[in-house]
Ligand SMILES: [Zn+2]
């Protein structure tokens with residue numbers, strides 16, 4: 262049976278979480294948070310190094326042979342003004358830990374404390390990855406580029422994310438896709454302006470753009486397997502001058518989301534074909550620009566099933582099989598390189614007021630979830646480290 266963390270570990274995690282919560286920092290500005298992480302690792306006698314300005318990697322080397330296991334926490338906050346009224350609410354206007362990354366960092370430090378305390382009995386090596394800028398522009402990719410997974414070579418990796426759909430004591434494990442890719446779409450439709458009373462002398466960009474908006478819906482409705490997830494959303498549309506002028510240009514922006522890499526990769530060509538084809542049919546021209554965001558997070562199915570079974574057997578936690586969401590997460594890059602597992606941690610509680618979704622100014626977590634998170638991270642590190650969990654061969658997609 263995997264034991265719950267000791268009271269002193271839990272108290273320290275709560276203290277650290279509140280300290281981080283008070284002083285939220287945005288992506289690549291996590292100087293105070295990073296310094297707090299380094300001080301704590303120093304106290305625990307854990308070696309560490311800086312990566313990508315405000316990223317930290319700590320290494321706990323077990324005395325017994327085993328695998329190299331990564332645990333990742335994100336550290337950044339959001340540009341939101343907190344409205345929770347909590348005694349340890351953000352002291353900085355316009356910045357807030359509204360996605361739970363304060364808890365993620367504190368729980369990883371709690372797991373570090375437990376693992377450092379059992380070095381003599383620990384199989385393998387644990388790499389503790391404290392990552393900046395998950396909310397953007399993305400800290401995972403540059404940390405990997407600087408070698409966080411290479412020295413020592415990480416063989417499997419896990420992360421926790423707080424989730425208000427489930428309660429403390431519950432964790433969610435989703436084999437396969439768990440988060441979506443999120444790419445940005447920009448379309449400009451160009452026609453030829455003119456007098457609203459003489460449309461035949463112009464090329465009207467507005468009907469062309471309207472047809473394009475409707476045509477794009479066909480990608481989800483008719484071109485994609487109905488059992489797969491895809492979203493094509495046009496979020497903004499603007500163009501024209503006044504009621505009696507034919508618009509020469511319309512601009513649109515949108516988001517493209519998918520769970521499976523193949524579907525995401527096919528989206529760009531589909532969007533271009535629909536946009537160019539419809540524009541041509543209306544005698545207009547169109548320009549499409551797609552800015553790639555994070556890829557989908559795909560949990561390794563073997564690792565997910567294996568860890569769910571392991572926790573069923575070795576803990577009293579309620580392991581839920583949660584459906585994926587269309588949100589994004591740059592843990593995707595870690596999971597592309599080595600078998601990865603995004604684990605959802607229940608925080609929902611009416612009594613604690615933790616029912617708001619992430620990115621809300623009222624977002625709260627029930628701190629009863631913190632020991633569960635520490636226990637889960639430690640369990641993953643131990644089970645993957647000593648070979649209790651089957652670890653598939655690394656994928657190392659470059
Ligand atoms: Zn977030």
Ligand SMILES: [Zn+2]
Nearest residue numbers: 360361362422
């Ligand atoms: Zn988040």
